[in-house]
Amino acid sequence: MASLSPGWVRYAERVLGRPVTPHLCTARSPQQVMGSLVKDYFARQQNVPPEKIFHIVVAPCHDKKLEALREGFFTALHGARGTDCVLTSGEVAQMMEQSDLSVKDAAVDTLFGDVKEAVVRRHDGVGSDGHLAHVFRHAAKELFGEHVEEITYRALRNKDFHEVTLEKNGEVLLRFAAAYGFRNIQNMVLKLKKGKCPYHFVEVLACPRGCLNGRGQAQTEDGHADKALLRQMEGIYSDIPVQRPESSAHVQELYQEWLEGTDSPKVQQVLHTTYQTPEPCTDSLDMKW
Known part of the structure; x- marks a missing residue:
């Protein structure tokens, strides 16, 4: 099960525990x-001590703030x-409005000096997804020698639950799913606990419609998600070339x-993590779903 959504990971660790946590992907989140x-x-490129760098992330999700505080996510090296520091996109928009700033006032840079803004690329997916597509293609190639170009998502229970399959000669070789929002997550977990998850x-993403619909995004005046803005973001994102x-x-x-x-051992150290089921915690960082 994917582990990029901090709300889902925290729920799995704090509430579900075993038998769910052993199935979480060990890959660290993008943040x-x-x-x-x-x-x-x-x-090292800049010859600057890491403690002299203040790294700020802009995210569509409040839970990314909690993720940044996890003791196990200190850099291992x-x-x-x-x-x-994590700022939500809604907080950044608010600060820009209050300070009368524009995105055009900021230059775009990169870790790689030869990459320019004009050649920005994205992964597969319509926004916050993409892990399923990448893992599906890799598994199809490595396990069955099948090269998959187009991936067809089939909606099942609702618009936030999709299934993807790899079939050959009438046999299903791979069966993947995308489950967004806690209604779909709870149904999936129930099947897993019963040993009936196919x-x-x-x-897995905690927010319905994925991270682009995160609670940290800019909202309407009455505190609801801005659906028009969400559609606009999905359109802009889909226009970026895929690599x-x-x-x-x-x-x-x-x-x-x-x-x-x-x-290498460094790959395991830097790109992977472990999950635990700690004792119930009552501190201010604990979350109740």
């Missing part, structure tokens, strides 16, 4: 990986927190120069 990139790779991989990570020269460069190969 955690970026923290390692900034505090280790970028710091230097003992420094990978993300020092899926090899599930892309699969395995075809990126920069990804290959990072694996060789920074991570010392694709199967």
